[in-house]
Each structure stands twice: as C-alpha cells, then as structure tokens.
Amino acid sequence: MALKTELFVINLGPLHPSTHGVFRMLATMDGEVIVELEPVFGYLHRGIEKLAENRTYKQNIPFTDRMDYIASMSNELSYVMAVEKLAGIQVPERAEYLRVIMAELQRIASHLIAVGSLANDLGAFQTPFLYMFRERERILDLFDMVCGQRLLYNYMRFGGVSHDIPDEFLPALKKLLKHFPGFIAEYDQLLADNEILLARTKGIGVLPKKLAISSSASGPVLRASGVKWDIRKADPYSVYDRFDFDIPTGSAGDCYDRYRVRIAEMYQSIRILNQAIEQLPSGNVLNKVPLRFRPPVGEAFAHIEAPKGELGFYIVSDGSEKPYRFHVRSSILINLTALRDMIIGWKLADAIVTFGSIDICLGEVDR
C-alpha cells in the first residue's frame, strides 16, 4: 500500500538562521527531501552600481567595502586595480607588497568565517564558530592598527595605499603568523576527525567538474571540484608572481572538499605572508594622483582572486569625474548558479550545509 503524500512549499529565509544574511530559498519538499528549489535574491540589493555612477571614483572606494563586507580589502584591491588600469597609474613597490599582505590576511579572516559558519550550519553549537572568531579578532586588530577600522577599511587608494603601516604592525604580524599554523592544525583536528562531520559533508552537495566550469564557478568552489585555476597563478596581478605557493585542489567537489581547500588555502596564505614580510621594500606608499581625478575615455576590467572567488570590476569611463558604468563581477552570485543542481534530491539538512559550504556574503550577491 502506498501512502498518498503531498508536496509542500517551504520558505527558507529571508531571515533564516543559516542563510548567512538575507537570502531566500523557495524549496518544494517531499517530506524531508527537497524536490525543487528556487533561490530568490535581492533582499540586500542596495543599487551600488547605480549609486556609484553618481559618485566620483574616489568616493566609490567605500562602496566596494560594503559589498563583500567579510573581505573588504579584497574588494578595494580589485576596484583600485581596475581604475589604475584604466588611467595607467603606477603603484610603488612597497604599496604593492602592503596590498598583498592585506589581501592575504583578509583571505585568512574570510576563510575563518567560512569554515566556522559551516560548522555552525552543521549544528555544532557555536563552539567552532567562536574559536574562529577569536582568531579573526587578532587579524582585525592588525587592520585596526593600519586604518582604524575593524570591518570596512577604506585603505587602498589609486596609486598605492592611504598610509604606511605603523611600526608595531610587522612584529604583531610576525607573532600572529608564528602562532597561526598551530591553531589551524588544532582546529582542523577538532573538526576533520569528527565522524559526524565527515558523514555530513562527504559526498554531499557535489558539484561535478564539468558543471563547475560551465556555471563559471570560481574560487574554492571551483578548485574543490578539481580545477586548478587561481587568478593569482593564471593571471598574476600585483606582485603575486614573486611568491612561491601552491594551489590546493579537491577532487570530489563535495562540501568536505570545499572545507579542505579552504583550510589548505589558509596555510598557503601564511606562506605568502611570510615571503611578503621578508621581501617588503621600503619607500613611498602612495603615488600622487590629481585631486580632481579624471581617467581617459575607455574601459577596463581587473580581476583578483578574492577569498570567495574571482572578483572583477568593469569600469567604463567617459572622461568625467564619475564612472560611466560600474560593474561588479560578483564571484558569489555566479557561484550560486549551480546551487539548484547541488541541492535537489538531498535532504533539508544537506541543503543548509551545501549552501553554507559555498560561503556566501549577501552584500556582494545583491550589491
């Protein structure tokens, strides 16, 4: 005898504890299994692209901060690179190194949150999350030291960075780097040796290699699917070609691989940071850029490997003080393209974990 059952529609979000902000998944469920899913975006659509057309180039740097607010430094870097490309501005070497240091610190901070909140989505009662936050605070302290802000830094400028690092910065950074690998190893041991965590993430939310490339996934999501593609290596920007580091990749493309790739990337970031501190030259950190800054008519696209994927800015200039078009290649929005394929057929609990493992930040998805 077959029981007659009924499908029902359930709204996960927009204010759901594990949608990492305001995101809605319209799930049609058959009991616990999700049979149809429609992601709904736009709950944080602030119209940054339109607002930016009415602000000067320099005024737009704070806007970029507020996109992926977990990784502000990376956003700024990408934007200033696009404008520098557009206007042909040179950047002093010391500033390039400082940018790399900030971007890599930001990558660690962002991955800490990604891994911590993944554990939260798995139902570990906040403990891993709070451990991650404790370590993140140390990185935020460094940022605080440099620019006086904890979250949205407004540090990069066209032609360099706003000001040089204080004297205490490097010793503090070295101390952090010395202690950090041990922390990650300990943390990884806590999570990756846990049978429940393995059972909940291995083989869950698989993104096959072919679909990953076709759906333009980027960052750890793409690499976890076994594609060795990192903008830092494939199209080196800033001074990344001077550092020696590896690109960790996964093979299965499941949630566990995404977790592993992030953990491995943190180690690589530490490697880069150590080399950057060693090579850090002295000198000027900001080239003069005219106050009323008008780039020539044209367009430029610059992309970087942000913590969450390939973040690009496409700027069109009409020769005035304001950008004619300000487009963001949002890594997370595009990473979410394949969300439906990854979730359908899995249970509600898996959907949450899969979603968490993509590591999203709604500020950049909706802009």
Add this chain to the structure above:
Amino acid sequence: MMQFAPQELLWSGNFWLHLLLFAGMIITFILLMVMFFIWYERRLIGRFQVRLGPNRAGPFGLLQPVADVLKILTKEDIVPSKGDKIVFWLAPIIALAPVFMMFAVIPLQGNALLVDLNIGILYIIAVSSVASIGIFMAGWGSYNKYSLIGAMRDVAQLISYEIPLVLSIVGVVLIAGSLSLNDIVEAQTVPFILLQPLGFLIFFIGSLAEINRTPFDLVEADSEIVAGYNIEYSGMKFATFFLMEYAEALTSSAIITTLFLGGWKGPFLPPFLWFIIKVIAVFSLIVWVRSTIPRFRIDQVMAFAWKFLLPLALINLLLTSMQVVFFQEASSLVIIISSLVIMAALILIWSKFFRLGGNSTGL
C-alpha cells in the same frame, strides 16, 4: 503493589498528606535544580566557548535564570489564529507533566520519596514516552511548517531510540534481579557502569536522543528548522517547554545516576548530596557533548539507532544473561575487565563495518 518506605511515612495512615508533602518537595527540588542547570549550562558552555557566560545578575550570575523565568512568564502570550487552539494549549502541559511524574519513583536518598514501585523501571519507560506526544501536539497545533517537520522528526526519533534504550536497561535489571529502582541501587556494590559499560554507553546515547540534545537535537535544529516544534510559542507556554527541556535533562541524568552510577551511594557525604553531585556530573557530560559535536542528519539518526545501537544492545543483553547464568560466582574484577574488553572490541568491530555514509539521497 505500592510500598511506602517506613521511615518516610511520618504520619502513619495519612496517605494524602504524605503524598502532598512529598509531591511538593519533589516539584520544588526539580524547579530549583532546573534553575541551577540553566545557569550551570550557560556558564559551562561559556567555558567551552572561551567566554564567560552570564555573570552580571547576582553573584556569579546566579540570578540569571530567575530573571529569565520572570521575564518569559510576563511576556505576551501569542496563539496563532489558524492553529488548533486546544491542542496548542494542552501541548506544554502534556509535555511537562510526565517529566515530573518520573521523579516519583527515583530514590533520592535511601528510599524512593513518593512511592517505591516494584516495577519502577517499567513505569519510567512508559511515562517518559508521553512527553513526545506533547511535542507532537505542539508541532501540529502551531500551524507552522517548520514546527510540523520538527514534530515529525521527534516521533521518528523516539520510536527508534526507545528500543535500544529499553534493551540496555534490561541488562541492568538482569544483574540487579529487580525492576524496582530502589533495589537496583541497593544491588550496586560495584556501580553498574563498570559491569555494564556497553549498556551505559547505549543508554547514554539513547537518552540524548530521547531528550533531544545535541547531536540529536533535530527537533529544534536551529540552523535547519529555526526553532522546531516550539517556534510559535511565547510567554508562559514557551517557559513550560523551556522548563521541560531542562527537566528532561535532569531526569535523564537522575536515571543514569540511579541505574549506572550507584544512585545515592557514596562515602562520607550525606546520600542526598551524593545523588546531586552525580546528577550534575552526568549533566556536565551532556553539556560537553552539546558544545562539541555537530548534528546528525535525520536518516543518519535512524541508521545509527537501528544499525549500530540495536545490534550492540542485543549482544550486550546476550552477554549479560550469560554472565548472570553461568558466571555468577566470578569475582567482580574479572567481570569488569572482561566487559570493558568486550565493549572495546565490539565498538571497534562495529565502527569498521558501520559507516554513517553520506550518499543516500532518499530519492
């Protein structure tokens, strides 16, 4: 059937006065312990999570639960307009009452406080499952999809875990030779946790599932179904559920203490204190598990009960009966060592063959 302990019966013949007095005492005890547990859990989890926990209200934050309770009780009470009102009203009461009732037979000191049922364990198993009806009613009456999912999960979980739970108790009963909790405590010259390590493990895991604690807290899984069955409850009714959750944890700790840890027995300190210390120790273990282990998925919860706990419980039962029948004369030291070895071997073997597995899609 019912036997009142002679030293407890202060007013011989006055049945109702005795009942009233001790029922009142038990309820006060539970409420006080629950208040303490709420504070204790928050402080302890604070330690696990490298922070302090509530410490501003009163000395060491001891008044925090008082403030919590006072605040919840005076909050607005909302009833969903589309919900099933009667079910919605009854659910908290039905969920809470059995938890109090269980304490009637648990010997806190020397003897059971209220009644010493000679089928105490049977009574506890029977009554403990009633709380799930309350949870299911709450999920049904709320007219909310999340709460319905939570309620369904609770029922599925209860049915699965009741079986290994009961089977693991049978081992204890076999050794003690009695169903009365009082006799079981008396029989524990060596705490049964040593004679029945596997049984203790199964019972502990089963209890976690019964009281919906991590890693089995699917019923109110925050990150999945928001708050589960109690999502629509506010005010006094939510306070009842809140109380029920902690009272269940208290009862489970008390039962584990009674069955496996030698109950109120202990040197030097008064028995009552020993009982409370052991209960807190068990509760600490529960909190420890809660703050470190992630949650199962629903099918994994089921698989764990049926494929892991149930076979082990059956083997444990077989071994225990063999021990009782054939090796009654063996010294307890031999039994302890052999049962520890057997437990380790069994768990190793099972974890080799049993994988929680992640690739079942259910479609």
Add this chain to the structure above:
Amino acid sequence: MEVGKGHVYSGAELDIHEGKMIEELKERSRDIIPDPDSWLTDELRQNILLTTVDAALNWARRTAIWPVISFPACCAFEFMGAAASRFDISRFGMEIVRASPRQADLMITAGTLTWKMAPQIKRLYDQMAEPKWVIAMGACGISGGVFKGSYSVVPGYNHIVPVDVYVPGCPPRPEALLYGIQMLREKIKRRKSFVEEKK
C-alpha cells in the same frame, strides 16, 4: 495543518504577491514612526507596591534580553563580534539568540534595509511578543547611510518599526553596540508597567 487542502504555490504567484506587499508597504511608510520615548517624561502616579513590582519586573526584563536574528548586512558581523568571546554579550545574559521572533525581546537591526526586505522586518517585528525593543544599529539603520537616495533602500528603520535606541557608526564597533545596549537597559529600567492613573 490541514492535509489535502493544500495548494502548492508556483514561484510566479508568490513573486507577484510579494511585489504587491512591497508596494503597499512603501506607500504606507513614507512618514517616520516617532520614537517611542514620550513616556519617559510622562509623570505617572504609582504607589509603593506597584513601584516594587515594576522594579522587579524591569530588573528581570533588562537582565534577560534575548535578541532575535535579524541581521541583513555588514553590521551583523560587528554584532557577532560583540557576541563572540572578546566582547561577550553573554555576560549580560544575551547569548541566547532566538531564531524564532516569538521568544525574543530585542531586535538589533544590523544592516541596510531594502524595500524588498521591509515587509519581512515589519512582519518579524509584529511577530515578536510584547514587551519588545528595537536597536537601530549603524548608519544604514538610522538613515540609510551611504546608500540613502538609492531606489531600493529604506531611509532608516524608523519608517518601518519604532526604534528605541540608535547606535551610530558604519559599522559601529562592538563597544558602541555594548554602550547602546546599556542605554536600552537604562530605558527599560524607567519603564512603568503598572500605573494607578494618568495625571
């Protein structure tokens, strides 16, 4: 829950319904909701018994403030920073962040509010049980901040819900949020639930 009567809504139906809701709310909330603080200066008569009861109640309410999850944007991370080990709002008994609005007392509106989100925030606020409070955290929460003037941003939460305490900053540091919470506690302290008569 009634089985058999259910109708599985299609995505398009829900979208149209949502659009209508947003437009309606946008129409309704052109004006700012005045801050609920007029009672602070009201002279209310209370006898000694009522004052004592009030004092006890207010103590309980300000000691056990449970926030609800409503964290749209950037400030959420500063709230989490405040909730995490270093700043640790659990000291004030606030670490129980309820996901269900029914059981929460405080809405910390951490982040920019868009018109698409506004009906949800309004609903969340309506679902919370009395007594309830709102802290508008960050510049966006107060006035729309840097996004003021955008076609999709609500210029301040006080268009949608009455706000008790404003915490400025973009984003406010956790210290600022803690100060805001202290201010809220002060406010709760002066609340009078039981009054003999109005003067």
Add this chain to the structure above:
Amino acid sequence: MTLALAGSEAAARLDKSLAAGIAGLNPDSLLVKSEFLFDIAAFLKDEPGLNFNYLVHITAIDYCDYFELVYHLVSLKHNHSLVIKTRCTDRKTPTIPSVVSLWRGAELQEREIFDLMGINFEGHPNMKRIFLWEGFQGHPLRKDFTDGS
C-alpha cells in the same frame, strides 16, 4: 599570464560562415552582430584551438543610443581570454539571444541584466526579475531611469 586575444586575432580564426557576423574589430575586443552572437559564441566555445569554456562575466552598458553587451571569455585550457561585444539599438524591447545553453554561468547574470537594464534574453529558461520585486517601475541602470519617489 592570461593572454588577451585581440579582436582581429580572434576574427582570423573564426569560421568563414561566421565572418558575416563581425561588425567591428577593436584592439581589445571583437564586436559582433547580435543575430550572430549565439553562433559565434558556440564556435568560440567548441573550436579546439580556442576552447573558451569559461564565461567570466557578462555586462551591459547603456550608451543612450544603443545598449552594448560585453562578454568576457576565458579558456581554462589555453589560458587566453577574449572580449566579445554586441549592440542592441532597440530601446523599447531590446532582445539578445541567450547563451545559457552554452555557459550555465550566464543564467543569473542575464537575469540581472534583464532586471537592471531591461534587456530581454531570448531562450533564457527563467527570464524574470532577480533583485527587484515584481511591479517595480523601470530599469535602474538605464541612464534615463528616474526614481518614482
């Protein structure tokens, strides 16, 4: 370093039947006619020597007289990139063929362009607003957009 192909370079490697679709050559991009867009994109993707299997992003720009669509393509295999552009002069109901069937990554971006710029993509599986709600008047990224309030 990702090698950016010039427009002429890519045009030289195009199939002869598609040569009619080229509308202009820029040093950094290839301008194609919108009706040929899909065929040229398909060719660029499948031609083994080019193999543009990864769509970096799509965007649209409103030049008042016409809309310009920009496609950034990358080949993960050969590590070279190409920008193709196409134009659409119709302001009332601008229509461009969708490339979702070639690159899934275009799905949400085309919806985004539809929402904010008002360009319709023919052949898109789910063409509806993504960020703004149903009933929102106008398309904000157009230069002539005015907020109702």
